[in-house]
Amino acid sequence: RSKEGERGSLEKQLNGFGEKGKERSRTSLVISQAVNRSIFTSAVSPAAERIRFILGEEDDSPAPPQLFTELDELLAIDGQEMEWKETARWIKFEEKVEQGGERWSKPHVATLSLHSLFELRTCIEKGSIMLDMEASSLPQVVEMIVDNQIETGLLKSELKDKVTYTLLRKHRHQTKKSNLRSLADIGKTVSSASSPAMAHRNLTSTSLNDISDKPEKDQLKNKFMKKLPRDAEASNVLVGEVDFLESPFIAFVRLQQAVMLGALTEVPVPTRFLFILLGPKGKAKSYHEIGRAIATLMSDEVFHDIAYKAKDRQDLIAGIDEFLDEVIVLPPGEWDPAIRIEPPKSLPSSDKRKNMYSGGENLQMNGDTPHDGGHGGGGHGDCEELQRTGRFCGGLIKDIKRKAPFFASDFYDALNIQALSAILFIYLATVTNAITFGGLLGDATENMQGVLESFLGTAVAGAIFCLFAGQPLTILSSTGPVLVFERLLFNFSRDNDFDYLEFRLWIGLWSAFLCLILVATDASFLVKYFTRFTEEGFSSLISFIFIYDAFKKMIKLADHYPINSEFKVDYITHYSCACEPLDPGKTIFMETSFSLQYNTTIDWSSLTVKECLKYGGQLVGNNCEYVPDITLMSFILFFGTYTCSMALKKFKTSRYFPTTARKLISDFAIILSILIFCGIDALVGVDTPKLIVPSEFKPTSPERGWFIPPFGGNPWWVYLAAAIPALLVTILIFMDQQITAVIVNRKEHKLKKGAGYHLDLFWVAILMIICSFMGLPWYVAATVISIAHIDSLKMETETSAPGEQPKFLGVREQRVTGVIVFILTGVSVFMAPILKFIPMPVLYGVFLYMGVASLNGVQFMDRLKLLLMPLKHQPDFIYLRHVPLRRVHLFTFLQVVCLALLWILKSTVAAIIFPVMILALVAVRKAMDYLFSQHDLSFLDDVIPEKDKKKKEDEKKKKKKKGSVDSDNDDSDCPYSEKVPSIKIPMDIMEQEPFLSGSKPADSE
C-alpha cells in the first residue's frame, strides 16, 4: 500500500533527523529565544537580533497604520461556482461568521493551535514572499504572484490559468445586520434601505473583482467602517482548497502602496497585505486554521510592525518566532478550546515587547513607574498642587495661574446631555439638603436662620464658589459640624444676652481672617498627610451619616404619622375623632342661648384639627392620634426610589437595548426614579409629606434684615473674644473643606485641569465673610454630594475596535453644572408649585442612594466585606496577594474602632470638636507605622486606586520577566525599595533575574 510505504520512509527520515540533532537541544533552538532565558544556553538568538534590528531602526518614521484583516475562504455557495466568502475578520480581536446564524460572533480572543502556527511558519518559509510589490489592481497582483511561483518552480506553468481564475473569483462579504433585526436594533438606527432582492440570503457584494477598482456601494454603506481609523489599511487572507493543485500554493505579498482592490475587502480601505494559501482538497480545516493564524499575527501589534518593516523572508520568520515566544499556553485538560474567550478588561501594552528590542528605552521605562507607596504621602502628596512654595500667597497665585487657562473651557466643556442629568440630580440633592439643614437650623436658632436663609446662602455661596474656585466640581453645603456649632453658639448667646447674629458675624470674620492666613502661608500642603486611611475613614463616616439620617427621617416620619395597628375592619364604626370644646363650662354657658349653642356645636364638629386647637378645642376619640396610609406609602416610596435608582444605574451593564439608550437611562437613573415615584405617589393619592419650599423672599425671622450691622449689639470685648471660637471654626472649616477636596481630586478621577486647594480655601473664606454679614449659614465642601456630582459627570471612551473595553477617560470638568444647580436653587423659591409634588420620602430615598453609592469602591468597605467571606471566595485584591489576611483584618479592625469612636463623638455634644478628631485619625495612622510594616501599609494605605496599581505591578512583572509568561509568581515583593537607578545597562545584564534569590543585578559589567 502506497500510504504505508510513504509513512515508513518518512519515519526513517525522522529518525535520521533525530539522530543528527540528538546532541543538541533541538526544540530549544527552534523556538528562538528573543531575549535569552534558556537554562541551557546563554546567548541571544539571531531572531532576537533581527527583530531588534527591524524595530530599532528609524523610529522617527510614522507608526504603521491600523490594519483591518479579513479572512476569505473559497466556498461553493448554493451548489454554485466557487466564491470567496468572508468567514472572519480582525481589528484587534477575532469576529467570525457564525456557521448557520449568518451573523458575526462576538469579538473574542483568537485561540490558535500551536500546530497551525508552526504550519504557518513553514508556509512563510516555503511560499513566495513578495515585499513592496508595485501593483494597482488585483489581476495585476495575482499575475505577479503566479509568475513568481512559476519562476521559482513552485507552480507548474500549465496551472497558471486555473490559479488566476480561482484567485479572481467573486468575493462575498458578510453584511453586519441581519435582515430581521431585533426590535432593539430597529429602535437604534433608522433602517437602511435594504431591498429584499439584494439581500438574498443576507449575502451582498457579489461583484467580480476584475470589474471595478472603486469601492462598491455595499462597502461604502458598511457601518463597520466607523470602527476603523481614517488611515487604516487592509490585509486580506485568502485560503481555500482546489482540486487541481498537488502541493500548496502560498504567497505573502506586501504592496508598495496600499491600493483599493475593488470589492476584495468588506470595508472600503486600501489593501496593503495579501496572504494566499491554495492547497489540494481534503485539508480545508487546516487551511482555515493557518488563515486564522496569519490573521491573528497581522492583528498583533508587534508582528504588524515587523510585517511593515520586514526586508525579507527571514524577518517575517523572526517575527513569527518572537510571537511564539510571547505566546500564552493553556493546558488542554484545563480549558475547553470551544469556549470563546471574552476580550480582557485590560491588555498589556505592546510597548513592553517592542521596547525589549529597540534598545535601552526599557530601562527608562523601568525607572518611571516606581511604586509610590510607603509612608504617608501616597498618591497626592507629591502632586504639584500641594507643594509648599514658601512664598507669600505662593500657592494661591500658582492655583490661579494653573486654573486661568482652563476658564473658558470650563464653560464649553459642559456642552453634553450628561450635564443636564447631573444638574437635575445635584439640584434636587442640593435643594433637599438646603431644606433639611434649613429646617434644623431654624430649630436650633429660633428661626434667626431658617429655610429661606439656607436657600439663599446655598445659592449665593455655591454659585460664586463654582464660578471662581479652584475645583468647581466641589459642591458647597451646610454640614453637620457647622450645624452643631451654630446650635451651641445660639444657646450661649441667649444665655449671656449677646446679640447672636452680631457675635456670629465677628466669629465669621475672625475665621475668614485665619483661613486667609492659612491660604497665604500655603497651609493646604498639610493635606498630603491625609492618606487613604484618613480619607476613607472620613468619607465612609459621612456616607454612614447619610444612610443613618435617611432612615432616621423615615422613622421620624413614621412616628409623626402613627399607624393604628389595633384597627380591625369590622370595628370601623368604633373609630372616630371629633373636635370638642375644651371647657365643658363653656358649653354650658353657650347652652343658655339656644340657637347660638346649636350653631356653635355645629362649628366645633366642622373644625379642622388646626382650627380646633386654635379655638381652644380638644380632640376626642380613639382615632385622633393615628394617621392612615401615609407611613406605609412613605416607606414604599422610600425603598422604591432607592431600589429603582440602584437598578436603573446598573442598567448600563445589562444586555437590553442599544448602548446609547442604556447609557441615557443610567445617567438619568435618579431623575427617572424620582419621576416614577412622584407618579406613583400622585396615582395612589395618599397625602404624603411633600417638599415645601418657601415662597416668599424675606428673612424667616421678622427680627432681622438681610444685613447684620457689625457694631452695637454686643460689648466691645466680644469682638476680640470671638477670635477664640473662631479658631475652632477655622479648624472645622479647614478639615471639612480640604478632606472633601482631597477626595474630589483623587487620582482615580483622572482630573486634567488640576486642583486648587489654596484657591478653594480662599473662596470659602471670602464666602464666609459675605455669609456672616448677611446672616446666612456658612458653607463648606459637602463630601457625598460632591462625589455624586463627579459620578454623574464621568466620561468613558466609545469602544473602538470590537471587543475592546471602554476606558474611563475622566470627569467632565467644568463650572456650568455647579453654577446652574445653585442658580436653580436660588430660583426654587419661585418653583414651589412644581416642587410641591415631590414627596419627601422620595428624596430620602435619594439620600439613601447617595450614601450607599458613595461607599462603592471604597477599599475600606471592600475590606469590611472580606470579614464575611470565606478565604476561597475572596476577590483577587492586590493587597490580599501581598499582605497576610490577619494584617488586613487588623487594619480594618483599627479603622472600624476609629470610626466607631468618631460616631459616638458625633452623637454627643462633643460633635463640635469632630473636625479636630479627624486630625486624630492622621495621628492614628502615624502610630500605625509602629504596628505595620511599611510594605503592608504601602498596599493597604495608599491613594493609588486599585486597578492602576495592579496594572503597574503587572507592567513591572512583565519587565522583570522580560516577556516570559507567568502565572504571577510576582517578585515585586518590596515595592517601596525599588527605585531602579536609570543607568543604561547593556542587554545581557537583563538575563540575570533577581528572583527570590536575593542576588541583585550588577549595575555594570
Place this chain on the structure above:
Amino acid sequence: RSKEGERGSLEKQLNGFGEKGKERSRTSLVISQAVNRSIFTSAVSPAAERIRFILGEEDDSPAPPQLFTELDELLAIDGQEMEWKETARWIKFEEKVEQGGERWSKPHVATLSLHSLFELRTCIEKGSIMLDMEASSLPQVVEMIVDNQIETGLLKSELKDKVTYTLLRKHRHQTKKSNLRSLADIGKTVSSASSPAMAHRNLTSTSLNDISDKPEKDQLKNKFMKKLPRDAEASNVLVGEVDFLESPFIAFVRLQQAVMLGALTEVPVPTRFLFILLGPKGKAKSYHEIGRAIATLMSDEVFHDIAYKAKDRQDLIAGIDEFLDEVIVLPPGEWDPAIRIEPPKSLPSSDKRKNMYSGGENLQMNGDTPHDGGHGGGGHGDCEELQRTGRFCGGLIKDIKRKAPFFASDFYDALNIQALSAILFIYLATVTNAITFGGLLGDATENMQGVLESFLGTAVAGAIFCLFAGQPLTILSSTGPVLVFERLLFNFSRDNDFDYLEFRLWIGLWSAFLCLILVATDASFLVKYFTRFTEEGFSSLISFIFIYDAFKKMIKLADHYPINSEFKVDYITHYSCACEPLDPGKTIFMETSFSLQYNTTIDWSSLTVKECLKYGGQLVGNNCEYVPDITLMSFILFFGTYTCSMALKKFKTSRYFPTTARKLISDFAIILSILIFCGIDALVGVDTPKLIVPSEFKPTSPERGWFIPPFGGNPWWVYLAAAIPALLVTILIFMDQQITAVIVNRKEHKLKKGAGYHLDLFWVAILMIICSFMGLPWYVAATVISIAHIDSLKMETETSAPGEQPKFLGVREQRVTGVIVFILTGVSVFMAPILKFIPMPVLYGVFLYMGVASLNGVQFMDRLKLLLMPLKHQPDFIYLRHVPLRRVHLFTFLQVVCLALLWILKSTVAAIIFPVMILALVAVRKAMDYLFSQHDLSFLDDVIPEKDKKKKEDEKKKKKKKGSVDSDNDDSDCPYSEKVPSIKIPMDIMEQEPFLSGSKPADSE
C-alpha cells in the same frame, strides 16, 4: 569579551543547523503530529505511534490513581538556611501561594509559556530518567539519583554531598488557613487548635525529611486531604538554584511503589513521582516556570496516564509532544498573562484525546452521540418509557416493573435536610392553592364543593398519588380548566334540575373509565409528539397565569380595602363612620320608652359593622368605605416576599459566608422570606387578610355528606349521557396530566429512576373515581408547583478538585416529600391557629415567585428577550450560531401568537376546550415543518437542554478536528443527517476532513 565570543559561536552553530535542516520543514517535524494534520506531510509521526502503543495496551489494568502535585522551591527564609518551601499545588487546577499574602490563590488555569514547555522537554531529554525505582525513603531515593547522575557523568562526584544535603533540606508547607481567619470561616468550622508558637509566620511542618517516614501531625490535620480520593498519590516537583552547580541537575523519578516520604508532601499521600531540578544561580524564575510546566503536565489526564505507563525517556517525550500538540495558544497582544483564568464551567473530556490513540473506540464514540434533533420526537420521543408495547396494559406493567425496584429507595433517599425545605415550601404552596381553588370552587358550586373539600381532596389524592404513582415528583392540584368545567357543569345541573353531585359522579366514572382505556392501550406514547414548542408554550402559559393571578388577587384585595386618597391629616375630625338605625321611624318608636331609647342609641353606636348590618342598621359617614393601611401593607408584603425570595435564592452564588451556609439559605429561601414577612406583618400589626383554614371537619354544604350515592338523583339516561361531557374531561385530564409529566421528566432533570406515564395516568383515573364518590374535586398534575418541587430537590456535587465546577447530579427522587406535604395539608385543619398568622399577600408573593421562577431557563423566554437585545449583546446560544436570527424571531413570533390565542381562549367561556387547544399546538408545530427547515427546527425545537447540546456539539467538533484547537468554525452544520456508520475505519481515513468542501469521508479504503 567571553560572552560575545560565546554568542558568536552559537550563532554560527545555529546558522549551520539552519543550513542543514533547510530542506525540511523543521518546525512541523519538531512538534510531532499525534494524528497527522500537516498540510505538507501526510504520515503519522513516531510520537503518535508511541502514544498509541502506550495508551492502547492492557486496558484492563486499573486506571492510574489521582495525582496530587506539589511544587517546592528552594528558598532562604528569614535569612536562615535554605529550605524547600511549597509554592504551588495542583489537583486539576493550579493553586499558588501568594507572595506576601501567605495564602492560597484561587484555583486557576495554569497559563504556561511555550518556552518553559520546551525547556522542560529538554530537561527530560537530558536529565536522569529513573522509572520504577525501588526505594522506600527520601534519602534512599536521593542517593540513587545522585549515584545515577555521577555514573552517567552528569554530576561531578565531589558534588555528591552538597546535592544530597540540599535535597534533604526541610520542607515547609503552606497551611490552608491563615491564623486570623475571616469571620465567615470561623462560623464554618470549629477552630482547629493552632498554638501561636507553632504557627510562626503561618508556616508549619518544619521537620527534616530524614527524621521520619511517617506522616506529620500537620499533614494529617490538613483539611485539604478531603479534596483527594483515598487512593491518591503525590508527585513532588522540587526546583531551586544553588551556587555550587554549573549545569542543571535534573531527575525524573517514578517509584515502583508509591511511598510516604515523610513530610515531603503537604498531605499524607504516598509519593509516586519526583521531578528534581537544581541549577546554577540566576535563573530561579526559569526553574520555577519549568517546575510549573511539569506540574501542569502531571495534572493533565493524558500525560498522567503516559507517565504511569511510560517505559523509557522517549515515552515521556512523546507525552510532552502530545501535550504540545493539544495545547491552546493565546496571542500575546490579546491577552494579559497576569490575568488568572478561572476554571471553565465545563471541560472537554480527556477520553477523546485518549481514544484518539487507543484504537477504534473513537468511532463508536462518534456513533453514540448523534444529534437527536429533526422531526418531532426530540429528546423524549425515543425514551424507553414511551415506547408502544402493543400489548394490553403493556406500558402499565412495564412502568410498575421499572418503578418497583426503586420503591424502597424512594423512602430512604429522602434523608436530607433539603427535603425538609422542599416539604415546607411545597406544603405552603399546596395549602395556598387548595384554599384559592377551594374558595373559587365554593363560589362556582354554591358550596357543594368548598375549601374543606378542597383540602381533603388535595390531601387524599396527593398522598395516594405520591405514594404509588410512576413519577412521585409530580404534585397534584386542582387546575384552571377543571374549575371552569365544574362551574359550567353546576350551572347546567341547576338549570336542568339535575342532582349536580350525582351527575358529576357519573361523569367522573366515565372519564376514569376512558382514562383506564387510554392506560391499557398505551396511549401515553402519543406524548412524544409534545415537542419543546408545545411543552414550553404550555408551561409558559401556566406560568403567566400564575403571575397574572398573583397580581389580580392583589388588585382585588386593593379593591376590597380601598384607600382614602382624599384623606388630609388636618381634616381627621371630618372623617367618621357610625352605625345608625336604618329606619328613622324605628328610632322614634324607641324614643317613647325613655330609658330603653337611651340604651338602644348606645347600642347602635357600639355595634360593629357586621352587627350593625345584622340588626338592620346602616353605616353613615364619609369614612365607611375606606380601610386604612391594609392595602399598602399588603403590597409591601407582596413585593417584599417576592424580592426577598428572589434575593435569597440567588444568595447561593454570592461570595459571603461558607458554601454550606449559603446553600442552606438558598434552599430555605422561600420559607425564610415567608417567615421574615410574617414577622414584619406582625410587627406593624396592620390587620392584613390572613390565611384562613377551615377548623371543623365537615362538608362545607350541609346538604351533602361524604359519600355521593350513585343512583336516585337523576333519571337513568343521565347516567349514559354523562359519557359525552366525560369525553371532554378525559381529554382535559390527559393533556393536563401528560404535558406536566413530560416537563417533570425532562432529560435536563437527569432523573434516574425513570418515568411512569401510564402508571401516573392509571392513578389519576383511580383517584378520580374516589374523588367522584366522595364529592371531592378532581386532581391532575400541576405544572408550576411540580417544577418548584423539582427545583427545591436539585442536587449538585460537592466540588472535588479545587476550581472544578459543581455538577448538577439530578433530583432527589423520592416519595417522602410529596407524601408528607399532603399529609400536612390534611392535618392543616388542625393547624389553623398557627397558619392564621400568615398573611395572604405573602402567599401571593410566593405565587408570583413561583410563576417567575418557572419561566427561568425556558428557551422561549430567552428568545423573547432576544427581541430586546441589540445583535452584539445577544448571548452565545447554540441556536443563534446555527439559525439565522430572523428565523429565530419568526419562530418566537409564531409561538407568541399561539399563546396569545390560547390566553384569549382561556379568558372566555371557551376555556373548557382549552386542553383541546393544546393539541392544536401540536398541529401548529407540525405545520411549521413546511415553514422551517428541519435543520432550523432541530435547533429551535428540541427537548435536549441547552448546555447538553452545546457540549455534544463541542465533542463532535473535537472529534472531527481530531484535537486541533479551533475557534469553533464548526462544521456540524447538518446535525440531523449525521449518523456515522459504526464501521471500523483505519486511522488514516481520519485525515480527510469533510469541512466545508462537501466531500464526504470514504467509508472504507
